Amino acid sequence: MAVAAAAARVWGSSRGLDRAGLLLLRRPGARGLARSLPRRQEQQHFPSLDDKPQFPGASAEFIDKLEFIQPNVISGIPVYRVMDRQGQIINPSEDPHLPQEKVLKFYRSMTLLNTMDRILYESQRQGRISFYMTNYGEEGTHVGSAAALDNTDLVFGQYREAGVLMYRDYPLELFMAQCYGNVSDLGKGRQMPVHYGCRERHFVTISSPLATQIPQAVGAAYAAKRANANRVVICYFGEGAASEGDAHAGFNFAATLECPIIFFCRNNGYAISTPTSEQYRGDGIAARGPGYGIMSIRVDGNDVFAVYNATKEARRRAVAENQPFLIEAMTYRIGHHSTSDDSSAYRSVDEVNYWDKQDHPISRLRHYLQSRGWWDDEQEKAWRKQSRKKVMEAFEQAERKPKPSPSLLFSDVYQEMPAQLRKQQEALARHLQTYGEHYPLDHFEK
Amino acid sequence: MAAFAATAGGLLRLRAAGSEGQWRRLRGAGLLRGLLQPESATGVAAQRRRVAHFTFQPDPEPREYGQTQKMNLFQAITSALDNSLAKDPTAVIFGEDVAFGGVFRCTVGLRDKYGKDRVFNTPLCEQGIVGFGIGIAVTGATAIAEIQFADYIFPAFDQIVNEAAKYRYRSGDLFNCGSLTIRAPWGCVGHGALYHSQSPEAFFAHCPGIKVVVPRSPFQAKGLLLSCIEDKNPCIFFEPKILYRAAVEQVPVEPYNVPLSQAEVIQEGSDVTLVAWGTQVHVIREVAAMAQEKLGVSCEVIDLRTILPWDVDTVCKSVIKTGRLLISHEAPLTGGFASEISSTVQEECFLNLEAPISRVCGYDTPFPHIFEPFYIPDKWKCYDALRKMINY
Numbered sequence: 053m054a055v056a057a058a059a060a061r062v063w064g065s066s067r068g069l070d071r072a073g074l075l076l077l078r079r080p081g082a083r084g085l086a087r088s089l090p091r092r093q094e095q096q097h098f099p100s101l102d103d104k105p106q107f108p109g110a111s112a113e114f115i116d117k118l119e120f121i122q123p124n125v126i127s128g129i130p131v132y133r134v135m136d137r138q139g140q141i142i143n144p145s146e147d148p149h150l151p152q153e154k155v156l157k158f159y160r161s162m163t164l165l166n167t168m169d170r171i172l173y174e175s176q177r178q179g180r181i182s183f184y185m186t187n188y189g190e191e192g193t194h195v196g197s198a199a200a201l202d203n204t205d206l207v208f209g210q211y212r213e214a215g216v217l218m219y220r221d222y223p224l225e226l227f228m229a230q231c232y233g234n235v236s237d238l239g240k241g242r243q244m245p246v247h248y249g250c251r252e253r254h255f256v257t258i259s260s261p262l263a264t265q266i267p268q269a270v271g272a273a274y275a276a277k278r279a280n281a282n283r284v285v286i287c288y289f290g291e292g293a294a295s296e297g298d299a300h301a302g303f304n305f306a307a308t309l310e311c312p313i314i315f316f317c318r319n320n321g322y323a324i325s326t327p328t329s330e331q332y333r334g335d336g337i338a339a340r341g342p343g344y345g346i347m348s349i350r351v352d353g354n355d356v357f358a359v360y361n362a363t364k365e366a367r368r369r370a371v372a373e374n375q376p377f378l379i380e381a382m383t384y385r386i387g388h389h390s391t392s393d394d395s396s397a398y399r400s401v402d403e404v405n406y407w408d409k410q411d412h413p414i415s416r417l418r419h420y421l422q423s424r425g426w427w428d429d430e431q432e433k434a435w436r437k438q439s440r441k442k443v444m445e446a447f448e449q450a451e452r453k454p455k456p457s458p459s460l461l462f463s464d465v466y467q468e469m470p471a472q473l474r475k476q477q478e479a480l481a482r483h484l485q486t487y488g489e490h491y492p493l494d495h496f497e498k
Numbered sequence: 499m500a501a502f503a504a505t506a507g508g509l510l511r512l513r514a515a516g517s518e519g520q521w522r523r524l525r526g527a528g529l530l531r532g533l534l535q536p537e538s539a540t541g542v543a544a545q546r547r548r549v550a551h552f553t554f555q556p557d558p559e560p561r562e563y564g565q566t567q568k569m570n571l572f573q574a575i576t577s578a579l580d581n582s583l584a585k586d587p588t589a590v591i592f593g594e595d596v597a598f599g600g601v602f603r604c605t606v607g608l609r610d611k612y613g614k615d616r617v618f619n620t621p622l623c624e625q626g627i628v629g630f631g632i633g634i635a636v637t638g639a640t641a642i643a644e645i646q647f648a649d650y651i652f653p654a655f656d657q658i659v660n661e662a663a664k665y666r667y668r669s670g671d672l673f674n675c676g677s678l679t680i681r682a683p684w685g686c687v688g689h690g691a692l693y694h695s696q697s698p699e700a701f702f703a704h705c706p707g708i709k710v711v712v713p714r715s716p717f718q719a720k721g722l723l724l725s726c727i728e729d730k731n732p733c734i735f736f737e738p739k740i741l742y743r744a745a746v747e748q749v750p751v752e753p754y755n756v757p758l759s760q761a762e763v764i765q766e767g768s769d770v771t772l773v774a775w776g777t778q779v780h781v782i783r784e785v786a787a788m789a790q791e792k793l794g795v796s797c798e799v800i801d802l803r804t805i806l807p808w809d810v811d812t813v814c815k816s817v818i819k820t821g822r823l824l825i826s827h828e829a830p831l832t833g834g835f836a837s838e839i840s841s842t843v844q845e846e847c848f849l850n851l852e853a854p855i856s857r858v859c860g861y862d863t864p865f866p867h868i869f870e871p872f873y874i875p876d877k878w879k880c881y882d883a884l885r886k887m888i889n890y
Contacts (some may be wrong), residue, residue: 105718137703206637208633237670238671238672239668239669239670239672240668240671241670242667242668242670243668247668249669249670249672249673250672251672253675256636256669256673256798257665257668257669257670257672257673259660259661259664259668261656261660261661264629264657264660264661266629267625267628267629267630267632267633267657268629268630268632268633268636268661269633270626270629270633271629271630271631271632271633271635271636271637271641272633272634272636272637273633274590274630274633274634275588275633275637275638275639276637278615278616278639279588279637280638297625297653298625298626298629298656298657300623301621301623301625301626301629301630301792302626302629304621304623304626305621305623305626305630306619306622308621309618309620309630329816409728443595463671464666464667464670464671465666465667465706465707466709466730466731466807467666467674467676467730467731468730470807471758471807471810471811472807472810473706473807481706488704
């Protein structure tokens with residue numbers, strides 16, 4: 053009806069649409085029934101029609117000057133940090149003043165992860181495990197954020213967040229078990245290495261497709277809100293995964309459905325070989341947040357206290373206000389994408405060395421610890437030896453264990469095993485009775 | 499997508515609001531009420547819109563589940579959803595336009611009854627709807643996601659196939675999304691064309707880890723949907739949209755279950771086995787009557803009900819008895835689910851077969867608009883195939 057009325061107003065009755073024309077303009081109402089008689093024109097009461105836009109979609113002020121908005125890539129969103137590259141606190145009011153034990157836990161988690169990475173990377177090179185992904189340079193993003201959460205906060209990761217599990221005291225034995233796919237693997241040997249999961253520690257099992265976890269994390273946050281659980285969900289992803297449609301979906305759903313979720317983007321400069329200049333043209337990922345109506349911040353991901361502070365505040369507010377937060381942690385992927393990658397093909401050794409030597413989260417934290425008198429070279433030496441020993445022991449144990457029974461190939465497809473699948477399981481058992489010698493049965497449990 | 503959906507939904511509502519099968523005439527164009535006039539000025543007979551290619555046959559009123567009420571298919575769905583939200587405080591329903599009642603009225607009244615945190619609209623994004631639903635289910639809450647048309651389920655294909663179906667397996671049963679159910683209107687509707695008529699069950703049949711279910715009637719729909727919602731595996735529930743208003747029968751008011759992965763022999767026979775699901779069950783029922791009357795042939799009619807995991811035993815048992823099998827579905831022939839049934843049956847029942855297995859399906863084309871009457875595997879095509887099988 054408003055359409056017809058407006059048309060009449062615009063055209064005036066002399067040039068106006070005749071009655072039949074007006075009738076044709078009418079749209080069916082919400083229940084799909086066309087009105088049988090023209091409705092009396094309803095007056096919609098706006099304070100003053102000419103002053104403010106009345107569009108349902110957006111109601112900002114009118115402007116009479118043609119001006120495109122400049123995407124602000126030069127002076128973009130600033131990078132929040134607490135420590136400088138030498139580990140010195142810049143603004144004392146931002147120092148979280150964490151107790152010594154806690155900060156030492158940060159340090160030990162990051163370095164233990166680093167040690168485990170070196171040994172498992174090597175083990176892939178030696179053909180002991182099939183595949184591995186290191187976390188070099190990004191340990192600060194894992195530990196800083198994990199430390200700011202409650203232990204029961206649900207974690208959805210991508211694949212480069214092992215430090216979160218490390219901080220939650222996931223045992224080395226289980227990291228290794230998953231990589232080896234041995235009989236102790238809680239995942240029952242089904243996935244490639246580094247696809248960790250732990251129900252006890254609220255870390256949802258990793259899957260290879262990128263960004264699929266983002267809308268899932270939002271759903272989990274919605275359920276947590278409904279359950280009044282006082283839990284936040286944190287969802288990690290890289291700047292490359294942020295290009296996926298699932299990321300857009302997740303951000304939009306989180307904002308419209310008011311979910312207590314932290315989106316944590318590890319912007320490490322590369323998606324395999326693709327640098328950020330080929331991944332996006334805007335101001336990174338943080339700048340997208342406001343487009344969705346999401347509170348956003350960019351932090352120095354190699355500054356474990358900056359990561360901690362931002363995550364802590366985001367968590368507090370996400371739960372209190374039921375709204376999403378986006379944290380873009382700037383960092384650098386020092387290692388190759390995975391054991392299937394040789395990054396010297398697309399970046400210079402000098403570039404990598406800069407980050408390894410001049411801006412590493414572990415070094416910066418060590419400088420901080422040392423300047424506080426909480427750590428010294430002797431402790432460093434002793435810890436290196438001890439952590440290496442722990443890793444080697446877990447490693448040797450993992451090597452020796454058998455793989456799970458091949459019958460586990462068939463379970464957990466559904467909660468119950470369908471009849472047809474049981475037939476296939478029996479068929480394999482019969483096949484192995486005759487042809488078993490051609491299969492590596494010696495390494496598997498019965 | 500939404501514009502067309504709204505239009506299609508609108509078309510269906512317009513169509514349904516009047517009497518069955520008749521077009522709402524244009525206002526101000528001076529036409530008489532009722533049926534369209536015969537010859538126009540050009541001399542070409544004006545075409546009336548065709549009646550449906552099937553006749554819905556209600557099942558006898560069920561006695562064992564308490565009080566029943568006359569319901570059409572969408573009302574039976576609403577009833578199932580109502581029962582679910584009443585029983586399970588974690589259950590939520592979401593998707594495009596579900597808040598006001600849904601483009602097919604399946605969720606009418608539920609938001610008022612259960613609250614806006616439990617029945618709510620999402621942004622227009624199928625991959626988000628399913629991903630979001632998976633996340634809810636991972637926490638153990640019950641997620642009932644609506645995809646507005648099965649034709650639009652494909653953006654969610656990755657989330658369904660790579661994530662939902664594999665959640666339990668890949669995590670070693672540490673995590674699962676079993677409390678997820680995805681509902682979508684499915685199948686031909688007379689005028690839906692490429693993007694409002696599809697039957698995509700075959701794409702999902704190839705995906706271990708999910709269940710795929712298609713009801714033929716309001717009573718079946720409510721019981722099967724309740725089973726899907728309660729099932730501890732992610733389920734896709736396709737609702738034949740042409741039956742939303744056209745199918746009416748007595749349906750119990752209280753909740754009840756129809757089992758998954760169990761086909762139903764809805765008519766016993768000795769000469770030929772006919773297998774279908776959804777709307778097509780009513781087509782083959784009529785074909786069975788035609789075969790009896792014109793050929794003296796006794797048909798055993800099976801509604802498959804669950805596409806994945808499907809009830810191999812019931813179908814094979816029937817074929818062992820009859821020696822002949824005809825499978826029919828609207829979806830295209832090549833790679834359609836009839837292929838899977840045919841392949842399995844010839845493996846299991848080879849020596850019992852008296853004739854090659856017959857598949858009467860849609861052609862290997864996208865679903866056409868104006869050519870729908872020629873495209874669909876109607877009773878004449880099924881009857882003809884049956885006749886050839888009998889005479890083999």
